[in-house]
Amino acid sequence: MDQKKIGQFIATLRKEKDLTQKQLADMLHITDKAVSKWECGRSLPDNQLLKELCSLLDITINELLSGERFSSDKYHEKAEENIGMLIDEQSANHKKFSVIRALICVFLFLCCIWIIKRVFPEFMSSHSYMNAVALAVVIILPLIMLVLTRRLEGFIKLLRLNIGREQDDNSVQEAIKSATFAIRAALGSGAFVTMVHLINWISDYSNFGYFGPNLALPFMGFFYSLIISMLILVLRERIS
Known part of the structure; x- marks a missing residue:
C-alpha cells in the first residue's frame, strides 16, 4: 500500500474542502501532528478513523486506500486489489x-x-x-x-x-x-x-x-x- 500516495490524496482533498490540518484533526478528535504524518506518508489513519475520515472528505474507504478517485466500473477491481x-x-x-x-x-x-x-x-x-x-x-x-x-x-x-x-x-x-x-x-x-x-x-x-x-x-x-x-x-x- 502506497502511504505517500494516500497521504498526498488526503492533503489534496483537505485543501479542496478549505480545511487546515488543525481543523481536520479537531473534527476527528486527534492531533494535527497525526494528520501531518498521514500527508507526509509516514503513517496511515487508524482503522477506527477510516469511516469518519472518508465521510468528511466525501470519498469511499476503497478510494482512500487506493489514493485516488475512480469510476464505479473500476470499483470492484480496486476493491480486490486493496483487499x-x-x-x-x-x-x-x-x-x-x-x-x-x-x-x-x-x-x-x-x-x-x-x-x-x-x-x-x-x-x-x-x-x-x-x-x-x-x-x-x-x-x-x-x-x-x-x-x-x-x-x-x-x-x-x-x-x-x-x-x-x-x-x-x-x-x-x-x-x-x-x-x-x-x-x-x-x-x-x-x-x-x-x-x-x-x-x-x-x-x-x-x-x-x-x-x-x-x-x-x-x-x-x-x-x-x-x-x-x-x-x-x-x-x-x-x-x-
Whole structure:
C-alpha cells in the first residue's frame, strides 16, 4: 500500500474542502501532528478513523486506500486489489510480531536462568539431582513454542476448561489440539536437554568410578518432561 500516495490524496482533498490540518484533526478528535504524518506518508489513519475520515472528505474507504478517485466500473477491481494488499500487510505484520515474540521469549528465558542461578546456586551444579536449569528449560521452552505457534491461548483454555471456566465445543477442540502440541513440545524439550547434557558430560568426563550415578544426571531433563507431559495428558483427557 502506497502511504505517500494516500497521504498526498488526503492533503489534496483537505485543501479542496478549505480545511487546515488543525481543523481536520479537531473534527476527528486527534492531533494535527497525526494528520501531518498521514500527508507526509509516514503513517496511515487508524482503522477506527477510516469511516469518519472518508465521510468528511466525501470519498469511499476503497478510494482512500487506493489514493485516488475512480469510476464505479473500476470499483470492484480496486476493491480486490486493496483487499490483496491488506492481506499481504497483515501477513507481514504477523511475521514481524512473531519475531518480536520470539525475542521477548528468549530474553525472559535468559532472565529466568539468571534468577535461578542467583537464588538457587546449588541447583546449577551438574551434580545436583534437582537440576534447575534442566527443569527451567523443559518448562520455558515449550511455552516459547506455544507462543510462536500461537497455541498459548488454546493452552490457557485447557486450564480454564479444567476449572469450569469454558464450556463451548470450539474451546474444547482448540484446547485439545494445544494440549497435544504441548505434550510433544515438552517431550522434545526434554530430549533436547538430555542430549545437550549427555554430550557435555561425556566430553568432560574424567572419573569413571562414578560412571553409573553420573550417567543418571543427564536424563533428569527427560524425566522432568515426562512428568509435565503426564500432567498435561491428564488435563487433556479430563475435557475429551
